[in-house]
Amino acid sequence: MADAALTDIFDADRYPIHEPGTRAYDDLVARCRESLADDGCCTLSGFLRPDTIGRIAEEAECLAPRAHRHRTAHNPYFREANEELGDEHPVNRFQERTNGFVCADLIDPSSDLWTLYNSEVLTTFVADVFGIDPLYQYADPLACMPFNVMQPGDSFPWHFDTNEFTVTWMIQRPEQGGIFEYAPGIRDPEDEHYDDVAAVMSGDRSRIRTLDLGAGDMQLFLGRYTLHRVTEIAGSRARHVAIPSWARDPEMVGQPHRMKQLYGRVLPVHLERAGMRQDALVD
């Protein structure tokens, strides 16, 4: 039996993720898998109940000023440029990203976000949808469930995720912009399809699909093969998204330099796992 508090957090009638082994659960997983196979994306709209969104939105509002802001320019692969390939090649097309993350350890332990993220049923559901077994909550204390804060003017340019898959919970929509745009299946393990990627980056919208996620929606997507971006936030309100994460390796944590850059902090565990001295990376 699931914890009553847990089923108060998400819409358990529409999305019976707490009832593995039932027909309703299997149907839900099958629908999600179908959507991922067709589209690279799966959206459970209204996954979080309205009361939950109200509570989390308030927490997010209080925490947002503590977001670590980071500005960088990247290509879709988060790799170095390669001059030999020419200016038009996607590897050489850098676009600017401004972003803020509130580290997971700043979120109150009694938050609904933790109740949900720490529930075994959620991990089982995510593992079943992506077909990964075993799957573990991400062991990184800062990056396991950060809050992403995009302020007016911020955008997240075209990219492929380095993670195998991504899950998000939309907490607050901006007034305008902040649309998730994606080109499913543009890349595959055998072929980068650089020409197609370059076409999208040059403004060809023929393969682009768009998702205007609402507060409370859960999105699951295959970001490694789906070129995607978040368009510029407009209006006066920030966009708040929680990003719960999982890993195949129960011990894995982020790389110290990347943590410092994106989250503004590095913990002893990051240095220890990277085999670095504890006084490395001190400002």
Ligand SMILES: O=C(O)CCC(=O)C(=O)O
């Ligand atoms: O904020 C979003 O909706 C998607 C973020 C994203 O693309 C990512 O975290 O890799």
Ligand SMILES: [Fe+2]
């Ligand atoms: Fe992404």
